[in-house]
Amino acid sequence: MDIIKKLEWRYAVKKFDENKLVPVQKLDKLKQAFNLTATSYGLQPIKLLVVQDKKLQKELVKLSYGQNQVAEASHVFVICIEKQIDKNFIHDYFKRVQQVRNTSDEILEPFKGALIESFSKKELKEVHDWATNQAYLALGTLLTVCALEEVDACPMEGFQPKGYDQILGLDDHKLTSVLVLPIGYRSSDDMFASLKKVRREIDDSILHLP
Numbered sequence: 001m002d003i004i005k006k007l008e009w010r011y012a013v014k015k016f017d018e019n020k021l022v023p024v025q026k027l028d029k030l031k032q033a034f035n036l037t038a039t040s041y042g043l044q045p046i047k048l049l050v051v052q053d054k055k056l057q058k059e060l061v062k063l064s065y066g067q068n069q070v071a072e073a074s075h076v077f078v079i080c081i082e083k084q085i086d087k088n089f090i091h092d093y094f095k096r097v098q099q100v101r102n103t104s105d106e107i108l109e110p111f112k113g114a115l116i117e118s119f120s121k122k123e124l125k126e127v128h129d130w131a132t133n134q135a136y137l138a139l140g141t142l143l144t145v146c147a148l149e150e151v152d153a154c155p156m157e158g159f160q161p162k163g164y165d166q167i168l169g170l171d172d173h174k175l176t177s178v179l180v181l182p183i184g185y186r187s188s189d190d191m192f193a194s195l196k197k198v199r200r201e202i203d204d205s206i207l208h209l210p
Helices: 002-009 024-037 055-060 087-101 105-120 124-148 161-168
Strands: 046-053 075-082 177-186
Touching: 002 124, 024 046, 024 075, 024 124, 046 055, 046 124, 046 177, 055 075, 055 161, 075 124, 124 177, 161 177
Parallel strands: none
Antiparallel strands: 046 075, 075 177
């Protein structure tokens, strides 16, 4: 497998084939990739909502500035952040660490205490901005794995989060949406599929020291 060729194959799909569904096996890989993505401190302040409901997807188009990819896609991934990242959230993370690794309290407590103190001093917006950065890390992971699996995708920042939150019931889960990723398979008449990628020359985008 040549990962560079896979990344060259990838593009932001403008038109999906509505009749093609992403197989369950590939969907499972993408969900696992999301769960395995790197996050700051390993705290995972993000969740993935998977939408596969054509009626609902069509309703979301009006909240996505008319981008029909949301309706056409096999599935729509909505990357969300936790609204509340507090002492209890951090405590639950360290509880998982202890269960998985059997690490002693003596080792974990200093780090846990430092994180709790650090987050207690942050403004809510600062915490949400930090969590949103983690969502972008997950988006990058998903786009790469989509390319490897030859699943098409179209990352979207252009949508109305409050509208998404309401129609998807995210408030009930103490989540808010930050990114949208329709996935599926490109339509044969998507003219953008055949266009060459426009990127800087590699010597213009990479610096070496010394």
